[in-house]
Amino acid sequence: xxxxxxxxxxxxxxxxxxxxxxxxxxxxxxxxxxxxxxxxxxxxxxxxxxxxxxxxxxxxxxxxxxxxxxxxxxxxxxxxxxxxxxxxxxxxxxxxxxxxxxxxxxxxxxxxxxxxxxxxxxxxxxxxxxxxxxxxxxxxxxxxxxxxxxxxxxxxxxxxxxxxxxxxxxxxxxxxxxxxxxxxxxxxxxxxxxxxxxxxxxxxxxxxxxxxxxxxxxxxxxxxxxxxxxxxxxxxxxxxxxxxxxxxxxxxxxxxxxxxxxxxxxxxxxxxxxxxxxxxxxxxxxxxxxxxxxxxxxxxxxxxxxxxxxxxxxxxxxxxxxxxxxxxxxxxxxxxxxxxxxxxxxxxxxxxxxxxxxxxxxxxxxxxxxxxxxxxxxxxxxxxxxxxxxxxxxxxxxxxxxxxxxxxxxxxxxxxxxxx
Amino acid sequence: xxxxxxxxxxxxxxxxxxxxxxxxxxxxxxxxxxxxxxxxxxxxxxxxxxxxxxxxxxxxxxxxxxxxxxxxxxxxxxxxxxxxxxxxxxxxxxxxxxxxxxx
Numbered sequence: 158x159x160x161x162x163x164x165x166x167x168x169x170x171x172x173x174x175x176x177x178x179x180x181x182x183x184x185x186x187x188x189x190x191x192x193x194x195x196x197x198x199x200x201x202x203x204x205x206x207x208x209x210x211x212x213x214x215x216x217x218x219x220x221x222x223x224x225x226x227x228x229x230x231x232x233x234x235x236x237x238x239x240x241x242x243x244x245x246x247x248x249x250x251x252x253x254x255x256x257x258x259x260x261x262x263x264x265x266x267x268x269x270x271x272x273x274x275x276x277x278x279x280x281x282x283x284x285x286x287x288x289x290x291x292x293x294x295x296x297x298x299x300x301x302x303x304x305x306x307x308x309x310x311x312x313x314x315x316x317x318x319x320x321x322x323x324x325x326x327x328x329x330x331x332x333x334x335x336x337x338x339x340x341x342x343x344x345x346x347x348x349x350x351x352x353x354x355x356x357x358x359x360x361x362x363x364x365x366x367x368x369x370x371x372x373x374x375x376x377x378x379x380x381x382x383x384x385x386x387x388x389x390x391x392x393x394x395x396x397x398x399x400x401x402x403x404x405x406x407x408x409x410x411x412x413x414x415x416x417x418x419x420x421x422x423x424x425x426x427x428x429x430x431x432x433x434x435x436x437x438x439x440x441x442x443x444x445x446x447x448x449x450x451x452x453x454x455x456x457x458x459x460x461x462x463x464x465x466x467x468x469x470x471x472x473x474x475x476x477x478x479x480x481x482x483x484x485x486x487x488x489x490x491x492x493x494x495x496x497x498x499x500x501x502x503x504x505x506x507x508x509x510x511x512x513x514x515x516x517x518x519x520x521x522x523x524x525x526x527x528x529x530x531x532x533x534x535x536x537x538x539x540x541x542x543x544x545x546x547x548x549x550x551x552x553x554x555x556x557x558x559x560x561x562x563x564x565x566x567x568x569x570x571x572x573x574x575x576x577x
Numbered sequence: 578x579x580x581x582x583x584x585x586x587x588x589x590x591x592x593x594x595x596x597x598x599x600x601x602x603x604x605x606x607x608x609x610x611x612x613x614x615x616x617x618x619x620x621x622x623x624x625x626x627x628x629x630x631x632x633x634x635x636x637x638x639x640x641x642x643x644x645x646x647x648x649x650x651x652x653x654x655x656x657x658x659x660x661x662x663x664x665x666x667x668x669x670x671x672x673x674x675x676x677x678x679x680x
Contacts, residue, residue, distance in 0.1 A: 179607065202616050220616065224595075227605050461621070464614050488620050497620060539645040541620070546649060568648060 162260035163191035163234070165474065166251060167267055168241045169406075170194030171203060173439030173463035174267030175222045178233045180471035190233045191259065195240040195268075196290060199225060204460060206294045207317055208490055211324035215302040217294050241268075244413035246432040251409075263474055266410055266422065266430070266437040267467075270403035275312065279374030284381040285397045288321060297398065306395035307331060310384045312371055314341040316489045318400035319354060322363050323491040325398070333364040333392050335371055335384065345487070347502055349521050350533045353514040354491070361492055405441035405456065417443060421456045426482075427473035428466050436473065438466035448484045448548070450504020450525060461486050484548040497541040500531030500548040511540065512562035520544075522559050529554060543568055580672040582608055583629070593665040599674070600624040600661035610676040617661035622646050625677060626663075628656040632671035637663050652677035 164186035167174045170193065178192040194200055201219030210217040228235045243252035250258050272287035274280050284306075286297045300306055307330060311322045314336030322334045336343075340351035341358075358365050366386070374397060375383040384392045407415070407422045416423045416431035421443030428436045428444070440458045444466075449455060462485055469479060487498040494517065505523035512519035520540040523531040528551040532544035546569035547554075558567070582589045582603065589608065596602045603611040603624065612623035619642045639647070640662070647657045660674070 176612075182607070204616065224605060460614060464612065464623075486620075488615070488618065538619070538642045539648075542622075542645045542649045 161191070161257065162188055164188040164262045165190045165265065166259055166261035166263075167192045167265045168251065169267035169269060169439070169441075170196070170200040170235065170237065171267060171269050171439060171463065172222070172460050173269075173467045174265070175200045176464055176467035177265055177267065177438060177470050178235075179223070179231070180467060181474060182232045184475050186262065188262075191261075192233050192235045193239045193241060193253070193259075194235065194237040196292070197238045198291065199223070199228070199237070200235070201291065203290075204488070206291065207288055207320040207324065210294060211288075211298075211321065212327045215298050217291065217298055219291050242409055244409050244432075244435070246413050246415075246435060249434060262434065264435045265428075265470055265474075266407070266435065266441060267439050267463075268406040269440040270405040272399070273402045273404045275371065275399060275401055277371060277373050279376055279381065280399065282374055282376050282381040283379050284395060285374060285399065287399045288317065289403065297396070300396060301328060301330075308392075308394050309333070309396045309398065310335060310392050310394040311398045311400060312384070313400035313402070314338070314365070314367070315344060315400060315402065316342070316487075318398070319358065319491050320489060321398045321400055322358060323361065325396075326361050326363060327492070330396070331364075332362070333366065333384075333394075334358065335366045335369045335386065335392075337368070337370045339368045341365070341367070345502070346498070346533055347505070347508050347521055347523065349508065349510055349514060349519075350496070350535065353519070353535060354496070356514075357492065357494060403440065403458065407437075407441050410435070410437065423454060426469065426479050428470040429473060436470045438470050439463040442466060446485075446501070447482050448501050448530070450501070450530070457485050459485060459487050484545065486545065495534075495536055495538070497534045497538070498531065499541065499544045500529070502531035502533065505530055509556065509559045511559060512537070519562070522554070524554075527553050537562075540566055580669050580674065582606075582626075583673070583675040584609055585676075585678060593669050596665050598661050598665060599626075599663040599669070599672075600659070602665065603660055608676060610679065611660060613661060619643055619646050619659060619661065622650045622659065624660040625650040625652075626658055626660045626674040627652075627654045627677055628658050628663075629673040629675050630671070632668055634668035635666065635672055636668075650677075651679070 167178045178190045199221040240254040241251045272289040309325045309330045309332045311334045325332045370387040373385045405421045422437045424442045443454045443456045484500045489496045502523040507524040509522045518536040520534040534541040543566040593602045600613045604613045614623045615621040
């Protein structure tokens with residue numbers, strides 16, 4: 158028997174869940190929208206956790222997505238500190254960690270994921286961190302606030318690892334970054350950008366070790382004291398941050414029979430899962446991606462994608478047709494250098510460099526079959542702005558149109574900037 | 578401290594008190610068409626507005642980054658701005674913004 162019932166139950170109060178709940182606030186039906194967040198505070202902006210908030214106050218204060226006053230007056234019921242642990246798709250109910258059963262007409266799974274771990278001996282030691290939510294960042298900053306931590310090892314050279322390495326350098330720590338792949342950002346960019354960011358971090362004093370595996374963490378009592386590499390080298394460490402990606406939090410949905418696996422729950426273009434009345438949005442949802450080289454299903458981890466999914470799910474739940482696809486975009490900032498990407502570069506067959514990486518301002522265009530598939534821009538906001546429409550249109554440039562950094566990329570309308 | 582937003586025939590008078598930018602005010606007020614996805618980093622263009630009239634004493638210059646973004650938004654106009662770059666100041670009273678109709 159349900160103790161509570163809503164027309165739409167949204168599980169997860171990150172960017173995707175909040176945007177969806179807000180979009181349906183007045184149109185969900187007479188029982189309204191119930192938004193359930195596992196964390197205790199107001200829903201907040203996640204990107205600053207590894208950027209501004211990492212180098213800010215000892216006691217990080219997040220930027221709320223909406224104020225407390227907003228939630229007080231919103232028709233959406235926000236309930237924080239509530240984790241959903243089970244789904245019954247036949248009864249159309251979810252169960253919470255407090256033992257409550259909540260009924261739904263439509264369920265939207267927007268849980269994101271947990272930080273992935275390497276599975277190394279010693280990964281549970283004190284002083285070993287990952288950053289996925291505010292509690293993680295608060296724990297890291299609390300350790301650093303004592304001033305005793307001087308040497309940091311960052312495991313993983315993706316966006317999070319690099320942003321954390323940059324932040325820890327700015328906080329004055331000695332930083333070694335260990336990446337198992339032969340280059341940084343290997344999953345998301347090409348060799349030119351990888352090399353530029355390796356050089357940037359080395360210039361800023363980070364000891365970047367590429368093609369290097371970690372075998373275990375060494376303890377001093379219950380605290381981490383070092384990181385042992387595959388070649389036997391030990392790096393002394395007071396603090397270790399593991400940034401090796403995320404694991405989507407989809408166990409309860411999979412247990413309920415939704416199609417998918419530990420790599421995500423499968424959804425269609427309207428973000429519907431294989432279970433009737435159950436949708437999934439954001440980082441945890443795996444969807445055929447028309448911008449990838451193969452069109453294969455993939456998860457896209459970004460605030461932008463969270464917004465696109467929220468909009469798609471809101472359209473589906475209000476009986477509107479899907480909007481057209483929009484190319485994914487990504488943003489990272491390290492030492493104030495802005496890396497902005499549109500499209501998916503993997504599977505490219507030609508790369509064209511615009512400008513000179515040595516100047517700190519350049520772009521790389523990735524072509525597939527002569528069409529623009531993706532554009533990485535480093536401190537070139539105009540290329541990024543114009544690149545969105547060009548990738549959306551699968552622009553077929555001549556080499557001359559791309560290569561001269563002093564000639565602007567052409568401007569196409571519409572821009573594909575709208576996510577509503 | 579209020580300003581006015583025109584949106585698909587409606588006129589909203591919003592209280593800007595307690596916020597840093599007009600994007601934040603609009604997001605809090607659920608103004609349709611204003612998303613503020615990037616949180617004010619000028620990477621998304623989802624807080625595009627047309628400034629219809631500016632009160633005396635309200636100044637906020639466009640940066641190069643903002644101009645680059647404004648070149649590619651839907652429905653650009655001479656008064657186009659990113660609302661995240663419009664600060665809340667005492668002079669905001671009397672400001673009129675319009676949310677461009679979706680194309």
